[in-house]
Amino acid sequence: MSTSAFDIPVRDLKGIKIPLDVLKYVPRDSAEYFQMLPLAVADGVLELGLTDPDSPEARDAVQFIASKNDIPYKIFLISKSGFEEGLKNYEGLVTSSADENAVADDLGRNIEEAEKTVASFTVSRDESTGRTKAGIIEEAPVTKIVSVILQNAVAGNASDIHIEPEVDRIHVRFRVDGILHTSLDRIPKTVHEAIVARIKILTNMKLDEKRKPQDGRFSATIEGRRIDFRVSTFPTYFGEKVVLRILDPNKGLMTLESMGMSPAQIAAVREAVKRPYGIILLTGPTGSGKSTTLYTMLSEVDRAKYNVVTLEDPIEYEIGGVSQSQVQPEIDYTFANGLRSILRQDPDIIMVGEIRDSETAKLAIQAALTGHLVFSTLHTNTAAGVVPRLIDMGVDPYLIPPTLVMAIGQRLVPTLCAESKKEMAIDDSIKMMIDKQFADMPAEFRSKLPPVDKMYHTASTSSCPSGTRGRTGIFEFLLMDNDIEKVILNNPVESEIYRTARSKGFLTLKEDAIMKATQGLISFEEVNKL
Numbered sequence: 001m002s003t004s005a006f007d008i009p010v011r012d013l014k015g016i017k018i019p020l021d022v023l024k025y026v027p028r029d030s031a032e033y034f035q036m037l038p039l040a041v042a043d044g045v046l047e048l049g050l051t052d053p054d055s056p057e058a059r060d061a062v063q064f065i066a067s068k069n070d071i072p073y074k075i076f077l078i079s080k081s082g083f084e085e086g087l088k089n090y091e092g093l094v095t096s097s098a099d100e101n102a103v104a105d106d107l108g109r110n111i112e113e114a115e116k117t118v119a120s121f122t123v124s125r126d127e128s129t130g131r132t133k134a135g136i137i138e139e140a141p142v143t144k145i146v147s148v149i150l151q152n153a154v155a156g157n158a159s160d161i162h163i164e165p166e167v168d169r170i171h172v173r174f175r176v177d178g179i180l181h182t183s184l185d186r187i188p189k190t191v192h193e194a195i196v197a198r199i200k201i202l203t204n205m206k207l208d209e210k211r212k213p214q215d216g217r218f219s220a221t222i223e224g225r226r227i228d229f230r231v232s233t234f235p236t237y238f239g240e241k242v243v244l245r246i247l248d249p250n251k252g253l254m255t256l257e258s259m260g261m262s263p264a265q266i267a268a269v270r271e272a273v274k275r276p277y278g279i280i281l282l283t284g285p286t287g288s289g290k291s292t293t294l295y296t297m298l299s300e301v302d303r304a305k306y307n308v309v310t311l312e313d314p315i316e317y318e319i320g321g322v323s324q325s326q327v328q329p330e331i332d333y334t335f336a337n338g339l340r341s342i343l344r345q346d347p348d349i350i351m352v353g354e355i356r357d358s359e360t361a362k363l364a365i366q367a368a369l370t371g372h373l374v375f376s377t378l379h380t381n382t383a384a385g386v387v388p389r390l391i392d393m394g395v396d397p398y399l400i401p402p403t404l405v406m407a408i409g410q411r412l413v414p415t416l417c418a419e420s421k422k423e424m425a426i427d428d429s430i431k432m433m434i435d436k437q438f439a440d441m442p443a444e445f446r447s448k449l450p451p452v453d454k455m456y457h458t459a460s461t462s463s464c465p466s467g468t469r470g471r472t473g474i475f476e477f478l479l480m481d482n483d484i485e486k487v488i489l490n491n492p493v494e495s496e497i498y499r500t501a502r503s504k505g506f507l508t509l510k511e512d513a514i515m516k517a518t519q520g521l522i523s524f525e526e527v528n529k530l
Contacts, residue, residue: 008053008075008204011039013082018089022046025065028090034061037086039076046071049078049086059201060143072208142194145187150229150244152183154222159246159287163199165192165239177414177471178287189238196233196240203231210240217314230314249318253299254292260472260516268406268477273300278405279368281355283380289412289473290377291316294351297375298322306348311338313353327353335360343367352376358394365395368403382509383409383478384497387488397492401485407478409509412471413516413526417464421456421520430455430524437511445505455517455524472521474512474530 018039025038025046035051036058046066050058053075066073078086149172153161158174165171170192172184187195200207203216214233219226230245256266272280280297282290295317301308303321310324313335318324323345327333335352336359342350343363354377355361368374380389386407391397434452458467478484478501487496498506507515510530516522 008077011047011049011076011078011082013037013039013049013078013086016082016086016089018086023090025069028087030061031087031090034058035080035083036061037078037083039086041071044072046073047076048073049076049083051078051080051083053077053204056202063197063201142191142198145191146195146198149184150220150227151222153244153246154227154248156183161242161244161246163195163242163244165189165236165241167238170195177468178412179414192239196242199231199242199244200233202229205231205233211235228314247314247316249315251317253317253319254296256296256300259289259293259296260521261475262512262515265475265477268479269297270300272405273297273373275373275405277368277371277373277403279364279374279376279403280405281386281407282375282377282410283383283386283407284377284410285379285381287412288410289471290410291353293408293410293473294353294375294377295319298349298351301349301373307346308349308351309342309345309347310351311335311342311353312351336363339363339367343370343372347372349373350375354378355393361390361393361395365390365399365403369399381409382494382498383407383476384494384501386478387492387497388494391492397488400488400492401480404480406480409476409478410473411509411530412473413513413522413529414468415470415472415521416456416458416523417461417467417469420459420461420464420467421523422459423520424455424457424524426453426455434514437514440502441505442503448505450515450518452514452518454520456520457523457525468523472516474509474516474522476507476509476512478506 016039018037022038022041026036026048031037034055034057037049039047039049041047046069048062048065050062052058062073062075149161149163153174156174156176158176159178160175162173162175162180163170164173166189168189169185170187170189171182172187173180174183175181197207199205200214200216202218202220205214205216213235215231217228217230219228221227226249228247228249230247232243232245234241234243256269261269272278282293284290298308298310298319303319308322310322311327312324313327315324315326325338325342327335327338335354335356339350339352339360340363350364350367350372352360352364352374355364364374364376378386378389380386384407386404387397387400390400390404438446438449460467478497481504483500483504484497487500510527513522513527513530517524517527
């Protein structure tokens with residue numbers, strides 16, 4: 001049996017004969033409205049054919065029918081012509097019009113209620129954070145509850161939504177600027193399963209699988225634009241926890257300047273992306289902005305002149321002039337397999353979302369050796385840690401110097417609100433900390449740095465209650481040169497690589513943060529966290 005782009009089995013309805021007792025599950029009017037046909041009942045499972053399995057209305061209808069009849073279901077994709085052919089089976093169905101109307105009315109009311117404005121949401125403002133909280137009474141339609149959660153998260157510029165079951169309620173938190181904030185905390189536990197089921201319907205997850213984690217994704221139109229959601233479920237003691245990553249493909253790409261790079265760092269990046277071949281690696285923990293930096297770098301290349309191809313998981317932004325592809329490990333379309341295919345597509349520039357294994361690392365290095373410019377990310381704590389990490393993954397040390405152009409370590413830190421930041425005095429303890437931090441930097445490079453003569457910390461105001469708004473990047477750049485090449489070939493340990501780079505004026509993440517703190521971009525408290 002073939003499958004569709006929806007990853008749903010396809011059913012051919014040519015010459016199909018649908019039993020009359022099966023047709024009774026869906027009234028004809030409802031079948032026509034939702035473009036849906038009951039096809040059969042096999043082994044106690046109701047088989048339903050849909051012309052558009054991605055339609056939220058149709059999925060709601062399927063869920064309603066299955067719940068009303070207490071029967072599990074399976075969805076098949078059918079063609080428009082097949083639907084019209086199958087619809088003819090209703091001509092032989094003789095039922096009570098009252099019975100049919102009753103079922104149709106129930107189904108219609110269920111869908112209609114989900115679309116109504118719900119008066120049961122009470123909204124209040126938390127003055128300490130300036131954020132909105134909402135309490136939801138149990139009678140609110142589940143579809144509307146999920147819709148409001150998604151809308152509030154997008155409107156609040158959240159990056160993630162956490163839906164967490166507790167003993168007597170559901171706790172909903174949004175991650176904004178890297179910090180989790182409670183958004184909804186009075187949703188009764190009794191609607192938890194319905195909320196999870198609604199999200200599973202949107203993502204085509206298995207409704208009856210609650211013991212194992214599942215992953216999926218869906219799209220929704222919010223505030224007039226398409227938003228993608230990457231969804232993960234996780235079984236906990238009180239029920240399934242759901243986390244949704246919010247991805248806005250239409251969000252404008254950042255510039256190197258707006259990301260927080262210094263003029264010297266910007267110059268280094270722009271020189272690197274003009275290289276005909278090599279590999280540029282970004283490093284940092286999850287949520288440190290590596291993907292955003294990759295996209296920004298791609299926006300710097302001449303996409304009209306070069307063939308630019310990406311492998312991503314997931315595709316977070318859409319870039320004109322770039323062939324973007326999403327890996328799907330469940331069908332063995334991995335970064336490694338995708339990279340092999342890309343190399344047969346005559347690429348000039350390749351972006352690999354993440355190097356996760358030895359095979360991908362070796363293929364990326366090989367691509368860089370054979371005349372391609374490769375961008376990717378690697379999970380290490382520092383830029384200097386990239387080299388030993390590649391060696392741990394099986395890359396021969398002698399292949400790294402001719403391919404590695406630069407390694408960039410980065411983090412994201414909250415940006416101070418211009419109207420609420422407050423200058424602080426630099427006491428002796430702060431001076432000692434700064435002197436110790438720069439103690440091993442050669443004097444010739446230390447003298448070129450701006451003076452650290454002031455710092456700022458957060459201060460709450462009515463217009464900026466938290467004291468921060470948005471985030472900026474802090475960076476450290478490791479550039480390949482002859483001296484670092486010698487270290488890699490003779491003693492490729494992180495400490496030796498750092499020592500050699502430091503002798504050339506290498507700035508660490510903490511030192512970049514100090515520079516930004518003295519400029520009033522970030523608070524001194526953020527420096528202490530690094």
